[in-house]
Amino acid sequence: MIELNNINKSYKIAKRQAGIWNATKALFKKETVLVNALVDVSFTIRKGEIVGYIGPNGAGKSSTIKVMSGILTPDSGECLINGLTPWKDRQEHVRNIGVVFGQRSQLWWEVPVIDSFELLRDIYKLDQRAYKITLNDLSDQLMLGDLLETPVRQLSLGQRMRCELAASLLHQPSILFLDEPTIGLDAQSKLAVRNFIKQLNQSSQTTVILTTHDMQDIEALTERVLLIGNGHVLLDGSLTELKHQSIQSQTIVAQAQSGSWENQKGITLKNQIGHTYHFDYDFNRLSATEAIQIIAQHLDIYSATINQPTTDELVLNLYKEYQL
Numbered sequence: 001m002i003e004l005n006n007i008n009k010s011y012k013i014a015k016r017q018a019g020i021w022n023a024t025k026a027l028f029k030k031e032t033v034l035v036n037a038l039v040d041v042s043f044t045i046r047k048g049e050i051v052g053y054i055g056p057n058g059a060g061k062s063s064t065i066k067v068m069s070g071i072l073t074p075d076s077g078e079c080l081i082n083g084l085t086p087w088k089d090r091q092e093h094v095r096n097i098g099v100v101f102g103q104r105s106q107l108w109w110e111v112p113v114i115d116s117f118e119l120l121r122d123i124y125k126l127d128q129r130a131y132k133i134t135l136n137d138l139s140d141q142l143m144l145g146d147l148l149e150t151p152v153r154q155l156s157l158g159q160r161m162r163c164e165l166a167a168s169l170l171h172q173p174s175i176l177f178l179d180e181p182t183i184g185l186d187a188q189s190k191l192a193v194r195n196f197i198k199q200l201n202q203s204s205q206t207t208v209i210l211t212t213h214d215m216q217d218i219e220a221l222t223e224r225v226l227l228i229g230n231g232h233v234l235l236d237g238s239l240t241e242l243k244h245q246s247i248q249s250q251t252i253v254a255q256a257q258s259g260s261w262e263n264q265k266g267i268t269l270k271n272q273i274g275h276t277y278h279f280d281y282d283f284n285r286l287s288a289t290e291a292i293q294i295i296a297q298h299l300d301i302y303s304a305t306i307n308q309p310t311t312d313e314l315v316l317n318l319y320k321e322y323q324l
């Protein structure tokens, strides 16, 4: 169980202006500005959930992950993860969590992957037999094979990410924090990472908190999404709930031979070019089938398609709505 209550974190950063005179002035008098990275961030995540943590650049996602993993101490607020406060009970807490930062490696660059794994085994003081079993399982699932003997710097990004996932799970944590785990990966590697995360969650009930800008990750993996912007948690719900929040209508494109149309309750004709009609319908009032049935009562339609907004479009709408 993860519980955050009114977590606040601000960073003081030096304000620098261009020019030699300003640089000289800054030597004597430093001007600083306060960036409020997290403002009263509160949420609860139950065991076994996969939660997508989304928001635009600079929203506060990584800062939240750092607080939850114990790397960052907040200015105020409470965070309890499996009964422990991450930044106070660090040693005990790190046994319960695995962390993967897509943009940073936890593996030693110059040595074979297996050497980093053995170092982690020592750090976590893992029993040799249990370690071997977990390593074999992870190696099978992530198809590590020869990669284990390869120096990290020789791995492709996709190969390295599979090794990073294995490294974060050697001590069998009950919670996994993933910060942009698919960044820069090709389609096949993204799919492999997503499938692995899904299977892990299903087989071990591992709680997963996933930050990403890739909405396909969100669609593939998460039932619940938290939206953060300017340090505030703005929304907490399923993708469907986000959809209802971000758009009120959907488009139906119909081809019709003949007929006449007057706007009906919940359906508006946006435009007509020849035999092609674009309708907006209010999906809070009508289902797509009902809307098409009503259109068919007035027009002699021979085809109809529903234009579904992509998750990217939904999220962009939300960012616009919250002026992020």
Ligand SMILES: Nc1ncnc2c1ncn2[C@@H]1O[C@H](COP(=O)(O)OP(=O)(O)OP(=O)(O)O)[C@@H](O)[C@H]1O
Pocket (backbone or CB within 6 Å): 011, 012, 013, 035, 036, 037, 055, 056, 057, 058, 059, 060, 061, 062, 063, 064
């Ligand atoms: N070490 C730091 N020092 C100063 N400011 C920081 C530091 N880390 C983060 N910030 C600022 O805090 C805010 C939140 O940053 P954070 O990295 O948590 O956002 P994010 O949502 O993870 O962004 P991105 O999607 O770009 O990774 C930003 O304004 C950022 O500039």
